[in-house]
Each structure stands twice: as C-alpha cells, then as structure tokens.
Amino acid sequence: MLELYQFELSQFCEKVRLILDYKGLDYRKIEVTPGVGQLKLFKLSGQRQVPVLKDGETIIADSTEIAFYLDRKYPEKPIIPTDPVARGQCLLIEEWADESIGIKGRTALIGALNKNPNFRTSILPQEVPDFLKTFIEVVPGDLLTVLGTGIGLGAEAVKSAQISLKQDLEALSLILQHRSYLVTEEPTLADLTVAGLSMILKFPTGDYLNIPNQLKGKEIPELTDNTNYDAFFLWRDRFYTDYRKSQRKTNLGKNNPTQIKID
Structure with missing residues (x-):
C-alpha cells in the first residue's frame, strides 16, 4: 500500500491526499x-519536509513530483492533460497556486494565528508537550508579529500576502462562476492543487481531516468575509464532496489535534 508521510494540517499534504482520493x-x-x-524522514527521503510518498521501494518527495509520479504510475483518471495548450495551462496554474495560495496562504494563516492564541495551539500535533502548548498559547500576538518580522513573516508580509490572495480569490471566483473546472471539462492537477491548497484559507466542513470539529469550517476572516469570493469556496466545497473521501480509520494512534474552541 502507498504510504504518505505527512502533517495533517499541511496544505501541500492535502494537495497530495486529494490527488490520491481522486485517483481512487x-x-x-x-x-x-x-x-x-x-530526522527519521530525512534518513528515508533525504529531506525533512513533507509530503513524502513511499510506493514500495520508491520514495518521492515534493507535492508536484508526487503528482507527476502518480500520473505516470497510475494513469487511470489522468490529471495532466495531453493536449499541449491544456497541459501548459494546467502546469502554469499548478505552479502559480503553489507559490501564491500555498506560500502566501501560509503567511496569511500565520497572521491569523498571531491574533488568536487558541487557534495557534490547535494546529500543533498532539505529540507536542502540554507545557510547550501552554507557552505558545500565552505568548502575546504582538510579540510573535515582531519576531516574525525578522524572518519575513511580520505584519507587512501578512498584509501583502492578504492583498495578493484577495486578488487571486476574486480571479478564481470569476473564472469558476461559469465553468466546472479551471482548464478542461474534467478535473486536472490545476483544480486539485487549487482546491487542496485552499484548505488553510477555510477548513472544509466535512469529515475529511483529522481535526477537532471546532476547526471545521473555520477560516481566515480577512480573506473569506467577502461575498465576491463565494463562487470559489462553493466550487471548492463541491469539489470536496465529489472527489475527497471521508476520513479513514488508520493506525496513527494519538495524532488528533488538541480539542479547542475558537470564538
């Protein structure tokens, strides 16, 4: 069986999970x-970042490389078009989404975490010691913002990411008002990438992720309180209904996020 080394709340892992589910x-x-x-992951794959996919003796790192591998190895329900123009559009959107929704979305999420201590600790894996979770929760948000400035995640970076994402969400909403998918009449890697990476902008409400019920449907208010983006999130939710499988029972053990309440 395929093995996905992951963080449950990683949007790039969600991109891969959505591809795996779509392909059945x-x-x-x-x-x-x-x-x-x-460190164990580094010994396995040569790098520390998730996602990493293990298929027998084959190890693949990076969500895009995993997508290419899966389409070659398991060609049923292809996700990369063969038509040159459609293929080019698909790959262009996939690369754009990784850099925009993926990277800027994470920056915007950090801004939301700085403002909400409960939200901040809720995304930590359960294996993180309670004393460390408590420490992280009580750290003032303003201090985190100041510390984030030194690594490119300060208030200005968050604001810039939010501005860019608002433009992206408006563009996607305009495209998807009258189209079922972004490139062709069937889902492609472009759709799967955009839908999966948008997870951190607004968590899906269904039973798709191993997260507390209080987190389902929670969103970054600065990005999702504009009705101009409704078409995109309606599309994303329909996409999940059609292609994302409900949460599976696995042998992960105690991997449930901490139960918290977000006001």
Missing part, C-alpha cells in the same frame, strides 16, 4: 512528529 488509490497516512520525526 488506497494509502496509509503516517504522521511525522516535528523534530525527531523529521
């Missing part, structure tokens, strides 16, 4: 513990 492939999720788990 069985897989086992292996939650990587930050720190020691990443």
